[in-house]
Amino acid sequence: MDYERIKEKLSILADAAKYDVSCSSSGSKRKNTTKGLGDSSGMGICHSYTEDGRCVSLLKILLTNHCIFDCAYCVTRKSNDIKRAAFKVQEVVDLTIHFYRRNYIEGLFLSSGIFKDADYTMERLIQVAKKLRLEENFNGYIHLKSIPGASDELMREAGLYADRLSVNIEIPTKSGLKLLAPDKKHEDFIKPMEKVKNEIIQYKQESLFIKSTPKYAPAGQSTQMIVGASGESDRDIMYSANFFYKKYNMKRVYYSGYVPVAEDPRLPALNSKVPLLRENRLYQTDWLLRFYGFDIRELLNEQNLNLDLEVDPKLSWALRNRHLFPVNINRVEKQLLLRIPGIGLKSVNKIVQARKFRKLNWEHLSKIGIAMNRAKYFITCDSREFEVKEPSSEYLKNVILKTSSGKFRKETGTQLSLF
Numbered sequence: 001m002d003y004e005r006i007k008e009k010l011s012i013l014a015d016a017a018k019y020d021v022s023c024s025s026s027g028s029k030r031k032n033t034t035k036g037l038g039d040s041s042g043m044g045i046c047h048s049y050t051e052d053g054r055c056v057s058l059l060k061i062l063l064t065n066h067c068i069f070d071c072a073y074c075v076t077r078k079s080n081d082i083k084r085a086a087f088k089v090q091e092v093v094d095l096t097i098h099f100y101r102r103n104y105i106e107g108l109f110l111s112s113g114i115f116k117d118a119d120y121t122m123e124r125l126i127q128v129a130k131k132l133r134l135e136e137n138f139n140g141y142i143h144l145k146s147i148p149g150a151s152d153e154l155m156r157e158a159g160l161y162a163d164r165l166s167v168n169i170e171i172p173t174k175s176g177l178k179l180l181a182p183d184k185k186h187e188d189f190i191k192p193m194e195k196v197k198n199e200i201i202q203y204k205q206e207s208l209f210i211k212s213t214p215k216y217a218p219a220g221q222s223t224q225m226i227v228g229a230s231g232e233s234d235r236d237i238m239y240s241a242n243f244f245y246k247k248y249n250m251k252r253v254y255y256s257g258y259v260p261v262a263e264d265p266r267l268p269a270l271n272s273k274v275p276l277l278r279e280n281r282l283y284q285t286d287w288l289l290r291f292y293g294f295d296i297r298e299l300l301n302e303q304n305l306n307l308d309l310e311v312d313p314k315l316s317w318a319l320r321n322r323h324l325f326p327v328n329i330n331r332v333e334k335q336l337l338l339r340i341p342g343i344g345l346k347s348v349n350k351i352v353q354a355r356k357f358r359k360l361n362w363e364h365l366s367k368i369g370i371a372m373n374r375a376k377y378f379i380t381c382d383s384r385e386f387e388v389k390e391p392s393s394e395y396l397k398n399v400i401l402k403t404s405s406g407k408f409r410k411e412t413g414t415q416l417s418l419f
Contacts, residue, residue: 010095012085013062016076017111036137037100058109058143059099063087063124067113071170071181073229075261076113086115089127096128097136107141107163108132118149118188126154129161143219146196149188155195164219164251167192172240176230179266193248196221200249220251227282228274229258229267234307235300238285242296255282281307288313291345292338311397315341318378319393325378330359332379340378342371373403 064086065076075082087095092110099105110128115121125144132138144162146155159165167189171177174186196217203216223244227237241253257274260267285307288294292314299313300306308316318325318341327336329351337348350368354360359382366372377396 006091006095009085009087009091010061012083013065013087014060016065017060017062017109036139037097057105058107058141059096059105060109061087061092061095061111063092063110063112063121063128064115065113066115068116069114069181069183071184072262072264072266073171073180073226073258075259080262089124089131092128093131093136096132096140097138100138100140105140107143109143109145111145112147114147118147119151119154122147122150122154122158126158126161129158133161141219146192148184148192150192152191152195155192156199159196159199159217160214162217164222165192165196165217166222166224167196168224169240169244170224170226171230172225172227172232172237173230176232180230193221193223193244197248221248222250222252222254223248224254224256226258227255227278231268233300233305234278234282234285235296235305237282238289238296238300241286242289245290253286255279255286275309277309278307281309281313285313293335294339310401312341314339315374315397315400319397322393326380327378329365329379329381330355340375342374342378344370374400 062076064084065082066084066086067074067076067078070077070079074080092108096105096108108128110125112121112125115124125147129142129144132140132142141164142162143164143166144158146158146165146167148167150158155165169189170184171180177184177186199216200220203213207213225237225240237255241255244250244253257276257279258268259273260270263270285299288299289296294314294317299317304316304320307313311319318339324336325340327340329337329340332340334348334352337343337351338345343351347368347370351360351365351370354364354368358364360368361381361383362372362376363383365375365379365381377400
């Protein structure tokens with residue numbers, strides 16, 4: 001093995017992979033039952049994240065950064081003058097095994113530019129996963145990035161060896177994709193997603209009756225969209241994400257702020273990076289929609305096309321709906337309890353349980369762990385002291401901002417870098 005050449009390839013192709021954020025490993029179970037190497041657990045063996053949420057414990061590389069497409073937003077587009085490289089299938093297998101044995105990684109996240117066509121590239125991605133599973137007896141986590149336009153047969157085979165499959169939708173809107181990637185078709189992204197969804201459904205049904213049914217993508221599928229490259233609003237992004245969650249049973253939709261890599265009249269200027277805080281607000285909204293019972297129209301509408309970067313989306317909603325508050329924490333229904341700023345899912349469950357035994361006061365709520373700096377303006381409880389009702393939402397917002405210290409507030413300008 002030419003170690004210097006491998007090292008050079010690793011430098012090029014790991015750096016190129018940093019623009020892809022969809023690499024969560026949660027939700028997969030793969031037991032080591034054959035005295036092989038490694039295993040995956042339902043808790044996610046690869047859950048080591050940087051402060052901005054990116055997983056770093058996977059070997060995250062591209063198979064190649066050669067590409068036949070010329071998407072304006074992509075650093076590996078064919079017209080970009082960058083160093084190019086391509087791994088051989090066996091090289092990726094060897095790297096994965098060697099890094100795993102040295103405890104550097106707990107799995108593999110493999111994406112790729114497109115060599116000749118979608119199927120040619122997809123076949124090589126599958127070969128890597130297949131060799132790891134069948135020849136190296138590797139039971140660690142594998143996330144394969146599917147190639148848009150890949151055939152149904154290859155998508156079927158990929159799911160037999162990978163824990164998670166994903167097809168990046170790339171641009172949230174069809175019009176944005178047509179503008180920035182005219183060579184690509186929206187249908188090429190949708191078709192593999194549909195196939196993976198149907199295969200997962202079929203696997204779950206068959207496994208009820210036949211225990212030996214081969215696992216198919218046990219960690220499900222995910223997608224990722226680039227934020228801020230085509231001028232879309234946060235409302236456009238969340239409607240698009242909602243569509244993919246419901247239509248294709250996505251485990252996760254990831255949001256990646258556009259990183260300017262070249263001058264192009266169709267793109268934002270080079271000095272206009274998307275603030276990390278915008279990603280954070282989108283993830284918070286994503287969470288509210290999936291777990292807190294919110295509807296998109298409550299958070300984003302004609303009057304609010306974009307999320308407030310100064311306060312989190314739940315607080316922003318509450319400030320616009322002051323007429324619903326304050327609520328009595330000892331009597332309010334769970335549905336509205338979930339909507340009180342500063343009270344999360346775990347705290348809601350603790351409150352519901354605790355108030356079965358006694359009426360809660362400020363001291364109890366503080367011990368439960370709710371964020372009192374926000375919640376106290378929206379609730380009453382079994383205490384004589386009450387917070388003064390502020391005259392306006394804008395005034396209250398300023399009061400809360402002065403007494404809060406969000407961890408991302410100082411990082412509104414630039415994206416963090418892993419490399």
